[in-house]
Amino acid sequence: MIVIDGKKTAQDIRAELAAEVSAGTASGRRAPGLAVILVGADPASQVYVRNKEKGCAEAGIASFAYYLPATASQQDLLKLIEECNVRPDVDGILLQLPLPDGLDAQACLLAIDPAKDVDGFHPESVGRLSLGLPGFVSCTPAGIIELLRRYNLPTRGKKAVVVGRSDIVGKPLALLLTRPGEYGDATVTMCHSRTPDLAAECRTADFLFLAIGKPRLITGDMVRQGAVVIDVGINRGPDGLCGDADYESVSAKASAITPVPGGVGPMTIAMLLMNTVQSWRQRTA
Numbered sequence: 001m002i003v004i005d006g007k008k009t010a011q012d013i014r015a016e017l018a019a020e021v022s023a024g025t026a027s028g029r030r031a032p033g034l035a036v037i038l039v040g041a042d043p044a045s046q047v048y049v050r051n052k053e054k055g056c057a058e059a060g061i062a063s064f065a066y067y068l069p070a071t072a073s074q075q076d077l078l079k080l081i082e083e084c085n086v087r088p089d090v091d092g093i094l095l096q097l098p099l100p101d102g103l104d105a106q107a108c109l110l111a112i113d114p115a116k117d118v119d120g121f122h123p124e125s126v127g128r129l130s131l132g133l134p135g136f137v138s139c140t141p142a143g144i145i146e147l148l149r150r151y152n153l154p155t156r157g158k159k160a161v162v163v164g165r166s167d168i169v170g171k172p173l174a175l176l177l178t179r180p181g182e183y184g185d186a187t188v189t190m191c192h193s194r195t196p197d198l199a200a201e202c203r204t205a206d207f208l209f210l211a212i213g214k215p216r217l218i219t220g221d222m223v224r225q226g227a228v229v230i231d232v233g234i235n236r237g238p239d240g241l242c243g244d245a246d247y248e249s250v251s252a253k254a255s256a257i258t259p260v261p262g263g264v265g266p267m268t269i270a271m272l273l274m275n276t277v278q279s280w281r282q283r284t285a
């Protein structure tokens with residue numbers, strides 16, 4: 001049984017990006033830049049933003065912090081996004097969600113230049129993914145595919161079950177898995193809260209992806225022997241973090257599994273940095 005080490009893989013990616021950026025700047029290119037927009041003082045968002053800025057610094061990416069008070073108006077925010085859209089040294093724009101009440105997140109995401117949409121949440125990026133056109137892919141699903149690639153676990157021709165249909169994980173992941181390619185080309189079933197027999201669906205999976213947000217909902221008896229289990233869930237309980245899989249019973253059946261913490265989680269920021277470097281590469285070519 002393979003325990004998929006997302007922490008180590010994310011570190012490898014960050015080191016590769018740092019090397020590419022350092023070679024680029026040594027040859028005279030400007031450094032990549034990420035605008036980080038945080039509105040209000042939500043403690044969890046502050047931690048996420050700090051981690052993203054730290055990741056940028058380690059990779060040689062300049063981060064430009066734009067912190068607005070919770071009282072900021074929609075107009076203030078749209079003006080700021082436009083400023084970032086036109087700033088030549090900004091390759092990516094990250095709008096930390098959720099926004100405080102009264103602000104329209106969809107309208108703000110729509111205002112971001114799709115060429116700088118490193119979070120992959122702009123409707124154009126989502127449309128491009130759906131049509132199989134090049135574009136930014138949202139970071140968590142992109143990180144999952146990257147983990148499969150680096151652990152040499154191709155999904156081509158396999159049966160994949162995705163549990164969860166959110167716009168940020170389940171849906172884009174299902175689209176990626178149906179794209180042509182060695183780490184696509186799967187036959188995908190998407191399950192959600194209204195799926196009548198979740199256990200039966202899960203048992204059909206060669207690759208089981210869990211993005212539910214329910215601690216230890218998926219148990220070993222719901223998993224096919226030898227399945228690859230990718231657990232995206234991050235649940236906070238009295239005994240610390242746990243995933244959507246009951247790790248003990250599921251890992252006894254799986255051929256490979258991502259632990260929580262240390263599996264998918266660390267990949268998200270690594271992919272944000274990767275998307276930013278990709279944008280920089282294109283914009284400074």
Ligand code: NAD
Nearest residue numbers: 140164165166169192193211212213232233234264265268
């Ligand atoms: P969400 O709440 O938007 O979606 C959850 C999905 O699970 C829904 O589509 C719902 O239909 C489905 N669901 C709920 N109960 C179910 C049940 N009993 N049976 C079958 N399906 C059920 O959540 P999300 O934003 O997609 O996040 C899911 C989990 O992944 C959360 O724990 C979140 O913290 C975690 N997450 C981790 C990362 C990361 O590792 N970087 C990123 C995003 C989300």
